[in-house]
Amino acid sequence: MDLKDKLRLEIGNNCIAFSPYRGIMSSLYGFVAGIAVTAIILGLFNARLGEGGRILCCVIIVYLFIHGLYDLIFKLNVRYIFDGNDQVIYRENLPFGRRKLMRFEEAVIITSSESCDWHYSLGIKEKQFLKSYKISPDFGSGKASEKTVFAYEKEILNPIMELLR
Amino acid sequence: MKNFTKEGNVYTLNKQYGLFVPLIGFFLLLTILGFVKIPESTFKWWMLGITTLLTLSFYVGFLTIDMDQQEFRTRVSLFSGVKVLPLSDLEGFTIHKLKQMGFITTNVTLLANYSKNGKNKELKLAQHFYTKPIQSILNEIHEIIER
Numbered sequence: 001m002d003l004k005d006k007l008r009l010e011i012g013n014n015c016i017a018f019s020p021y022r023g024i025m026s027s028l029y030g031f032v033a034g035i036a037v038t039a040i041i042l043g044l045f046n047a048r049l050g051e052g053g054r055i056l057c058c059v060i061i062v063y064l065f066i067h068g069l070y071d072l073i074f075k076l077n078v079r080y081i082f083d084g085n086d087q088v089i090y091r092e093n094l095p096f097g098r099r100k101l102m103r104f105e106e107a108v109i110i111t112s113s114e115s116c117d118w119h120y121s122l123g124i125k126e127k128q129f130l131k132s133y134k135i136s137p138d139f140g141s142g143k144a145s146e147k148t149v150f151a152y153e154k155e156i157l158n159p160i161m162e163l164l165r
Numbered sequence: 166m167k168n169f170t171k172e173g174n175v176y177t178l179n180k181q182y183g184l185f186v187p188l189i190g191f192f193l194l195l196t197i198l199g200f201v202k203i204p205e206s207t208f209k210w211w212m213l214g215i216t217t218l219l220t221l222s223f224y225v226g227f228l229t230i231d232m233d234q235q236e237f238r239t240r241v242s243l244f245s246g247v248k249v250l251p252l253s254d255l256e257g258f259t260i261h262k263l264k265q266m267g268f269i270t271t272n273v274t275l276l277a278n279y280s281k282n283g284k285n286k287e288l289k290l291a292q293h294f295y296t297k298p299i300q301s302i303l304n305e306i307h308e309i310i311e312r
Binding site for chain 2: 126127128129130
């Protein structure tokens with residue numbers, strides 16, 4: 001899938017909107033698969049697992065479930081809206097509504113890196129290292145990642161920088 | 166300016182008491198504890214050594230931004246010399262945060278990025294226990310070098 005379709009990019013009417021976390025869909029499927037496999041193991045090998053094994057399986061299922069649910073509700077559908085008409089940036093998460101983050105002139109974009117992967121972040125000028133918002137998927141260092149970076153910069157980052165000017 | 170003292174066109178970073186006082190205080194406490202409670206072990210000498218090294222480091226370390234010579238001058242630790250970074254070589258800044266268990270920040274360092282012989286290098290400018298003082302220092306550095 002194209003990066004701009006995957007992140008649900010919408011450009012038009014002097015606004016840019018996209019959901020940077022949509023990429024975690026595949027990890028959510030992974031969680032469901034993990035839960036299913038662990039449940040099957042728990043069911044089939046119940047006797048042979050022993051007390052410790054059963055507890056481990058339950059802990060794994062509970063952890064995957066809670067993590068998956070958290071990501072589903074609080075991350076998957078987060079949407080950043082750059083409104084060129086009002087010169088304001090909003091953050092929207094469907095069940096919770098839309099919140100104004102900052103004005104265009106306060107916006108600053110930085111790169112952030114965490115144990116090997118890096119991503120673009122949005123922050124308020126002079127406070128960007130206190131609180132910042134992740135606005136891109138994680139990029140690694142391989143060839144496939146380079147393509148994603150290129151696509152992201154071309155489809156999303158450059159239009160945003162143009163709009164913010 | 167909160168973090169820098171200006172003399173003509175030379176800006177010096179103020180002594181970072183907020184970083185060193187708790188650190189030196191903590192090791193001083195351990196030193197006293199060592200002398201009083203465990204006099205037979207060598208622990209007290211280690212603590213005394215660390216306290217002394219930290220105190221010396223505190224007095225000897227500095228960061229200066231010289232807008233006449235257009236350069237950064239800094240002495241990072243007791244044993245290193247004075248490092249000079251011309252502003253023209255400066256490529257950007259990095260803030261490095263060390264977090265325990267993923268969310269409790271224990272050390273934040275401000276580094277200047279530059280290239281030497283084609284390699285990317287970093288020069289340590291300041292460090293603290295949490296982000297707010299480092300953000301404040303970086304904001305003032307931007308103000309100084311963009312003037």
